[in-house]
Amino acid sequence: MRTVATNVYNYFELSNQAKEKAFDDFCYSHDFPYHYDNEKTLDKLQSYTDTKLTGWEYDMYSFRFNVEVNYDELDELSGVELRDYLIDNFYDYMMDKKEISGYFLDWVFLKEMKQQLVEIDLNGNTEITYHHVMYKCFKAVFEAICDDLQNYYSIGNFEELNEMNEWEYLENGELY
Numbered sequence: 001m002r003t004v005a006t007n008v009y010n011y012f013e014l015s016n017q018a019k020e021k022a023f024d025d026f027c028y029s030h031d032f033p034y035h036y037d038n039e040k041t042l043d044k045l046q047s048y049t050d051t052k053l054t055g056w057e058y059d060m061y062s063f064r065f066n067v068e069v070n071y072d073e074l075d076e077l078s079g080v081e082l083r084d085y086l087i088d089n090f091y092d093y094m095m096d097k098k099e100i101s102g103y104f105l106d107w108v109f110l111k112e113m114k115q116q117l118v119e120i121d122l123n124g125n126t127e128i129t130y131h132h133v134m135y136k137c138f139k140a141v142f143e144a145i146c147d148d149l150q151n152y153y154s155i156g157n158f159e160e161l162n163e164m165n166e167w168e169y170l171e172n173g174e175l176y
Contacts, residue, residue: 008176009169011162021173026161027153034152037103038145044101045109045141048093050074051134056142060149063142067134078126086117086133105141112140 011022046053056065069075077085092098093106094114100106116133151157161167168176 006176007171009171011159011167011169014169014171014173018169018171018173022169022175023155023158025173025175026158032149032152034148038105041101041103041105042138042141045106045138048100049134049137051138053138058142058145058149060146060153063146065138065142067131067138069131069134075129075131077130078128079120082128082130082133083117083120085130086113105144108140108144109137112137 009018011019014022042053042056045051050070052068052070054066054068057063074085090110090113093100094110100109113133116128116136120128170176
């Protein structure tokens with residue numbers, strides 16, 4: 001038998017090269033912990049808005065999706081009828097009286113819906129349809145998801161996680 005002594009370091013004691021390795025290893029080995037929450041929220045938003053998202057995917061820098069409205073008469077709503085429908089069906093959510101999923105993406109979605117309401121001309125502008133509003137709202141959600149991903153995999157967040165978890169490393173940046 002033999003005993004081997006190994007020096008371990010906290011992240012801030014590592015050389016720049018070892019820090020880079022530690023960060024790269026983190027990015028490649030840690031799954032984004034909020035994907036399930038995002039998926040659950042997207043499902044709830046679709047349910048509440050009578051829409052269906054197809055072909056959706058996202059990563060740190062891009063996303064794609066298609067939004068389909070479940071009912072033709074709803075899809076074609078515009079102008080005053082659209083404004084009235086949105087207020088009748090989403091007012092309590094927009095005024096924070098009710099939650100959809102309880103996740104921050106609700107707020108992003110509803111904030112965009114409020115913005116779309118402002119853009120609907122009270123005189124009956126027919127260029128903005130329900131489909132258009134839903135597309136803009138889901139687009140805002142996917143933009144927020146991308147921002148969240150970028151923040152999670154940022155060096156600043158990695159440094160915070162190191163401090164909170166008291167991770168230790170070998171001299172070369174490998175997690176101990």
